[in-house]
Amino acid sequence: MEKKIVSVGYGDVKPIKIGDRLPLVYVGGPCAIESKDHAFKMAEMIGDICRRVGIEYIYKSCYDKDCRSSPTSFHGCGIDDGLQILSDIRKEFGVPVVSDFSDPAWAAATGEVCDLVQVPAYLCRQTSILKAAAKTGKPILLKKGQFMSPWNMKNSVRKLEAADCHQIILADRGTFFGYNMLVNDMTCFPIMAYTGYPVCFDASHSIQLPTSMGNISGGQREFIPHLVRSAVANGINVLFMETHDNPLKALSDANTVLDIKYLENILSQAKRVHEVRLELLEKYGEDNVHPQK
Amino acid sequence: MLVKEVMLPFGKFPVIGRTVILKEALEEMNKHSLGIVCVVDEEQTLLGIFTDGDIRRQLLSIQKPFSAFFIDDALDHSTKTPLTAQISDKVHDVIKTMGERKIWDLPVLNESRKLVGLLHLHPVVEALFNEKL
Numbered sequence: 001m002e003k004k005i006v007s008v009g010y011g012d013v014k015p016i017k018i019g020d021r022l023p024l025v026y027v028g029g030p031c032a033i034e035s036k037d038h039a040f041k042m043a044e045m046i047g048d049i050c051r052r053v054g055i056e057y058i059y060k061s062c063y064d065k066d067c068r069s070s071p072t073s074f075h076g077c078g079i080d081d082g083l084q085i086l087s088d089i090r091k092e093f094g095v096p097v098v099s100d101f102s103d104p105a106w107a108a109a110t111g112e113v114c115d116l117v118q119v120p121a122y123l124c125r126q127t128s129i130l131k132a133a134a135k136t137g138k139p140i141l142l143k144k145g146q147f148m149s150p151w152n153m154k155n156s157v158r159k160l161e162a163a164d165c166h167q168i169i170l171a172d173r174g175t176f177f178g179y180n181m182l183v184n185d186m187t188c189f190p191i192m193a194y195t196g197y198p199v200c201f202d203a204s205h206s207i208q209l210p211t212s213m214g215n216i217s218g219g220q221r222e223f224i225p226h227l228v229r230s231a232v233a234n235g236i237n238v239l240f241m242e243t244h245d246n247p248l249k250a251l252s253d254a255n256t257v258l259d260i261k262y263l264e265n266i267l268s269q270a271k272r273v274h275e276v277r278l279e280l281l282e283k284y285g286e287d288n289v290h291p292q293k
Numbered sequence: 294m295l296v297k298e299v300m301l302p303f304g305k306f307p308v309i310g311r312t313v314i315l316k317e318a319l320e321e322m323n324k325h326s327l328g329i330v331c332v333v334d335e336e337q338t339l340l341g342i343f344t345d346g347d348i349r350r351q352l353l354s355i356q357k358p359f360s361a362f363f364i365d366d367a368l369d370h371s372t373k374t375p376l377t378a379q380i381s382d383k384v385h386d387v388i389k390t391m392g393e394r395k396i397w398d399l400p401v402l403n404e405s406r407k408l409v410g411l412l413h414l415h416p417v418v419e420a421l422f423n424e425k426l
Contacts (some may be wrong), residue, residue: 151361158312191361292354 004196006139006167008058008116009096016056016096018169018198018237021281024274026057026240026267027064027098027116027141027200027240032074032252033061033082043089045245045260058096060242066102067122070076070215074251079106083113089116094204099139104132108119111136121173121205123158141240143171143202146210150188157195169238171200173208174232180212184227189234190287200238201231208256210249219256225266232273234271239270296387297380298399299420301412308333308408311340311368318343318367327413329393332368337407339400341371377402378412384421387412 005022009015013050018025026047033039043059047050050057063082065075076082096115101107102123102166121143133140140160144153153170160168165271170192174182184206193199206227209218228239244250244257258266307321307330318330328345351370355362377400378387391399391414401410 149358149360151364154314154364291356 001194001196004166004168004198006169006198008098008139010088010115010138013090013094013096017056019041020198020237021278022237024055024236024271025234025238026055026244026270027060027238028057028263029059029061030250030252031062031204031242031246031257032065033063033077033085033099034251035077036085036088039085039089040092040245042245042260043095044091046263047093047095047144047270049260049264049267053264053271055267055271058098059069059086059093060098060118060240061086062099062118062252064106067120068252070209073216076252079109083109087113101129101133106130107132107136108236109176111138114138116141116169119143119156124153125159127159130156130159131163134160134165139167139169140165141169141171141200143173144175144188144192146174146176146182148175150185150191153192154195157197168195169195169200170195170197171202171238171240173202173205173240174283176210180209182206182210184231186230186234189231189236193235198237199235201236201241202274203228203231203239204238204242204253204258205257208253213255217253217255219253221256221258225269226259228266228270229273232270233277235277239267242265294295294384294420294424295380296363296378296382296384296401296412297410299384299417300378300380300412301360301416302410303337303408306413307331309367310334311361313367314363315343315365315367316363319348323404327411329411330367331400331408331411332371333408334360337409339375339377339402339408340399341368341373343367343371344398346389347372348353375400380409384412384417388417388421 003020007015029232063076063079098116100118100120101110117138118141124145172188177183189199203224207220207223212218242257243260243261243263247257247259250257307325322330330343332340378401397414399412403409
């Protein structure tokens with residue numbers, strides 16, 4: 001199995017290399033773009049923290065949250081305004097940006113601006129979405145559906161590859177455990193990494209309790225640091241964690257987004273765990289337990 | 294009698310590409326009613342073989358769910374350096390080796406080491422029987 005390196009960043013934004021034995025990369029920001037001022041404020045705060053921690057980051061925020069539970073929930077600022085704000089953030093902060101898209105018709109515009117294009121978990125096996133994502137020519141952050149086994153993600157990977165996309169990051173955001181509950185199966189990382197592509201842990205959505213509060217989702221963010229340490233030690237290449245300066249007022253995923261006051265602590269631990277893992281790999285070599293012997 | 298005279302030609306036995314999953318490999322074997330599938334690259338170079346015997350052994354040892362097993366690339370479970378025959382080999386010599394190794398099917402390679410056929414015991418027995426008559 002050939003281990004692939006994914007490069008995120010184009011134009012004036014310096015590419016970030018993601019893959020085996022490379023530094024851990026952070027993807028984060030508010031779940032949805034709330035306003036230009038807020039997006040700029042968040043990008044500045046996250047950038048400052050990441051510089052202090054010494055970790056490279058990709059700014060994440062979505063322009064249209066099409067999977068909200070309620071028709072009255074905030075849907076997003078829309079594709080035109082949202083992509084303009086993301087484009088402005090790239091220029092102002094020199095940081096790569098990522099947003100998802102939920103309609104094949106939105107893919108081209110998303111790919112024109114974003115350095116990394118995200119395929120939402122609920123849509124991870126939709127052929128039209130995957131074809132449209134591949135056609136952007138940008139690296140793809142492919143989230144594992146909560147209903148999908150990690151090994152079946154290979155089908156989605158093969159769909160992207162068939163459309164000539166070979167820059168893929170596979171992300172786990174938890175797996176349904178009965179109704180309104182998710183669990184993280186840590187074996188999903190080595191299983192998905194066997195595709196050769198880098199793997200990502202989405203900490204904020206993993207602690208989500210989907211639609212547990214009637215018409216919105218709940219979440220147990222107190223478990224974020226625990227799961228982050230586990231996932232990083234398990235060999236992820238990318239840590240995805242949404243963050244907000246005022247979670248109670250967040251317009252999307254208010255029950256799961258991490259208060260930014262905790263971000264530096266968690267990122268510092270994640271970076272150190274990742275470094276220790278690389279040191280252990282250097283000292284003891286790759287895991288080599290045979291499945292049958 | 295030479296191997297090339299009795300082998301099954303390309304197209305008459307199961308052959309798959311390197312990224313074909315195990316479930317599709319089994320379907321290909323069923324389609325041809327043969328207990329072997331050959332895995333090749335784009336230039337028809339033989340990368341490995343997967344047989345009924347491999348399936349038996351894997352079923353008794355692999356502990357993961359069937360759904361995970363089925364989606365593995367067949368190549369991952371294949372014998373990467375199988376015994377092969379050359380088109381110009383004498384059938385009598387090859388049959389002796391197959392008997393010793395308890396093999397029913399043998400991939401056949403040409404001078405450029407490309408897969409060109411499969412030596413399957415039934416047509417061989419029939420040819421040898423006709424030869425005796």
